[in-house]
Amino acid sequence: xxxxxxQDQAQARRKDQSKQSIEATMQERRINLPAxxxxxxxxxxxxxPCCAQAATVMSIEEACQKAASxxxxxxxxxxxxxxxxxxxSRDAAxxxxxxxxxxxxxxxxxxxxxxxxEGLNEVVESPHARARLHHCRELYSAAADVLRDxxxxxxxxxYGKASQQxxxxxxxxxxxxxxxxxxxxxxxxxxxxxxxxxxxxxLGLTTGIAS
Numbered sequence: 001x002x003x004x005x006x007q008d009q010a011q012a013r014r015k016d017q018s019k020q021s022i023e024a025t026m027q028e029r030r031i032n033l034p035a036x037x038x039x040x041x042x043x044x045x046x047x048x049p050c051c052a053q054a055a056t057v058m059s060i061e062e063a064c065q066k067a068a069s070x071x072x073x074x075x076x077x078x079x080x081x082x083x084x085x086x087x088x089s090r091d092a093a094x095x096x097x098x099x100x101x102x103x104x105x106x107x108x109x110x111x112x113x114x115x116x117x118e119g120l121n122e123v124v125e126s127p128h129a130r131a132r133l134h135h136c137r138e139l140y141s142a143a144a145d146v147l148r149d150x151x152x153x154x155x156x157x158x159y160g161k162a163s164q165q166x167x168x169x170x171x172x173x174x175x176x177x178x179x180x181x182x183x184x185x186x187x188x189x190x191x192x193x194x195x196x197x198x199x200x201x202x203l204g205l206t207t208g209i210a211s
Contacts, residue, residue: 058098060079060084060089067207070207071203078201083098083102086105103150103202107151109191109199112191114141114144116191124187140195146169159210177189
């Protein structure tokens with residue numbers, strides 16, 4: 001077996017471990033989630049209990065207000081400004097479509113954060129910092145995969161499973177921050193924060209459908 005192939009296999013194993021780490025973090029944090037979110041997670045792979053609500057015409061402001069009301073982590077202003085800034089929201093006139101847009105934005109944030117960390121990894125000189133960046137990059141790569149799965153379930157209107165996966169993907173930001181504990185400066189702090197805020201919006205909107 002060639003060395004390059006072994007490297008690919010090792011990288012794939014680390015990525016799987018990162019996904020498991022994200023899911024494990026979610027299991028630990030689940031008890032701290034708002035009660036409505038926790039109830040949605042219990043739906044598992046079930047479909048939304050009320051698909052009619054998902055198809056109800058709803059503005060960005062109304063959708064964000066609902067998301068903020070069911071999920072304490074959602075900032076109404078951030079939700080509105082984020083969705084309004086994305087051209088894909090123009091054709092999204094109901095809660096389901098806006099949740100899909102938010103999930104796609106969360107995927108974009110995860111991919112951008114991963115790329116940013118890869119770029120930083122090429123310029124930093126400290127081996128310890130490079131190791132931390134590499135670990136964070138693997139976390140975000142795994143989170144992006146989980147988010148893509150959530151997006152597929154959202155499109156299929158399997159809201160319980162989508163909520164479960166969106167909540168699990170939130171663990172990437174927290175786990176990455178943990179890697180930098182004890183350091184005076186966290187070079188990825190801004191990216192972690194923006195990714196987490198967008199993932200929370202996607203989760204809040206999806207939770208709003210099932211509430």
